[in-house]
Amino acid sequence: MPVFLSFDEADFEARFAQLLGMKREEAEDVDQAVAGIIADVRARGDDAVLELTARYDRLELTAAGMAFSAAEIAAEVARVSPEDRAALELAAERIRAYHAPQRPEDASWVDAAGASLGWRWTPVSAAGLYVPGGLASYPSSVLMNAIPAKVAGVGRLVVTCPTPDGVVNPLVLLAAQIAGVDEVYRIGGAQAIAALAYGTDTIAPVDKITGPGNAFVAAAKRRVFGRVGIDMIAGPSEILVIADAGNDPDWIALDLLSQAEHDQSAQAILITTDAALGKAVAAAVEVRLQTLERREIAGASWRDNGAVIVVRDLVQAAALANRIAPEHLEIMVEDCEALAAMIPHAGAIFLGPWTPEAIGDYVGGPNHVLPTARSARFSSGLNVLDFMKRTTMARMTPEALKAIGPAAERLAISESLEAHGLSVRARLDRLNG
């Protein structure tokens, strides 16, 4: 049974805190194994990647066969139905349109001291996108990772996607093609992350790695962080729905289940001001669970991690939502915007009853790679800035140096950094001399 909580219970705060602190995912201790895999790929390059692919994916490749050739991609994408292709193209177009205005502006100005200041944004040269294989091989994730990179202006886009037993998802290849990916390799796991970070004879290294993956991939990303940039370490998916009376319980049930069906560790929570709606949603979930294809996964997620919380009012709802800092937040109350303004800590917000979260997974436009596990308190969903970096620029004139140089010299001396001070002093002496 999911947790049922009501604000008028004496132990409400304690039980909510317990819900918040719940450990949904046992971190598999794969770090030592991953350290070994990374060292192996660094030492032996392609050979290590090929051996590990044979071992983990039961797939014998040659170095030349690691990448999909243009002919192989063409043959695979030809199998995609026109309807699926059209849907992917609509999604790509909308994701592109949403991300395009995220391109940041350069700046430059001259200040009162005469100093020219500013900054410049530039894309990373090469990015690697990790795409999981098997059941969780989502073409939509290819679009969500690749398109912001492309909008940023990344020059070289690489996808790694394992194909266990050689099974390929043609939609993944089509999504890569639509998004303008340059290279697709049929490798996965920590070995793919190591190859992207350090390079092999076949795979040139990249500067940034994004995309979800299993425990091995997550541990490898954490280890190569610093050598390359990474996006985030993603945890299981979550949704929080805040609804008042008058909503359709079945719609809410389906929205909750659309996260619960991802993963047994996923979490779906309803906060409502209407106890009757809470009960009706819980009942509707049970009805839907009778027929849902993924009812075992979704049912386990709902039973183990789900919750229905009845609150006094929307102020309390907002306070709890900020503590949860949900990855996905659906707001279905009379004044959605007013409530949204009270909840800074959320990855993505879906407003009103006509905006099921699933729209955001595919065709809404905003990114579906979002901060999980309360990290919306400090991080953002994947966006164009993840593939760019800012260089600061400064130019002093002799007059500007005269105006602000002495303060720099003084602070350098106070920090016992003599050469810092002298580098300013030598120039000031020339001006004064």
Added chain:
Amino acid sequence: MPVFLSFDEADFEARFAQLLGMKREEAEDVDQAVAGIIADVRARGDDAVLELTARYDRLELTAAGMAFSAAEIAAEVARVSPEDRAALELAAERIRAYHAPQRPEDASWVDAAGASLGWRWTPVSAAGLYVPGGLASYPSSVLMNAIPAKVAGVGRLVVTCPTPDGVVNPLVLLAAQIAGVDEVYRIGGAQAIAALAYGTDTIAPVDKITGPGNAFVAAAKRRVFGRVGIDMIAGPSEILVIADAGNDPDWIALDLLSQAEHDQSAQAILITTDAALGKAVAAAVEVRLQTLERREIAGASWRDNGAVIVVRDLVQAAALANRIAPEHLEIMVEDCEALAAMIPHAGAIFLGPWTPEAIGDYVGGPNHVLPTARSARFSSGLNVLDFMKRTTMARMTPEALKAIGPAAERLAISESLEAHGLSVRARLDRLNG
């Protein structure tokens, strides 16, 4: 002796690659110790922090004495000279003025399908700034970390700064006061990072941790990443100067030494089109090293990691600079802007002979917390966005859902995520029914 390289030598590429791959810092293997410290602080809170502070900083504190009181801060900052205070205030004012325009804009629009889309930026609620103690306790770093956080709108700003043997740097406290820091704790090391990330009875947890530190601090930041946001794992400082003929060798020597004096592992490189200038700079470095206070550190850095590289032309200079991706880049050539435009991969660029890097460390305005160890390929110096996060917003109308919902449903089905599809279908059926 520093490395001397010239483009006309046969083994130039091999020797440059060797310079690039040089490992300047042996990563101390402190990870297991740090894991233990973090677990201890999580389990025992204040008690653990106090014991570790007694052990590592030789300082007996009580929980109540961990924070500097207002009276203690007032007494310490009263010791600062008016000149030092004025210099810090000028620095703070200029850093604030540079960072203020980095505040990002929210966006919202309605697209052709009738969907309302946009995003919203909000600050993290609380940030912790790690300030090293002892020799590397730099008040300028307090300003560089705290001011962007304040500009972002962070509600609660916490500084931790160890005070080994109880020795306090009054300028650090003054910088914290000027920057509007709310709490200052006299603790450091991995225990401070753990306390900031997980909280204790005395120290409420924060959402984001920034600031430099030793190997223990770096390992702790890597471990708490995900629980909180972190800025980066900083390595030893670096400078690259690109200069053509006609520059003053002594100015360049001092600029190189101003990084070399930070740390024996620091790296200072000159790239020049003029072999004679290269030799003159190397000679000037030796002269300055005879009298420099920190000559042992700076001399070791220059001998072990320094380099003078003579290039054919500025195109080659730019190509090498992009491979180095320096933290600090000084450009002293005739057309500085043109060369800067050819070098996307640098943390901060200082243009022209009147802009010594030391200006940027203190009073230029741009941040001095910058990407080291070639990470300027994919990351930026500390800035206002590091203390903010973006929430995406979407609102569909019934018409918008009719227009794009079917594509979402189709993609959901192709990914075997039935509930995703049903959550859209249930709404479409209502519209059609």
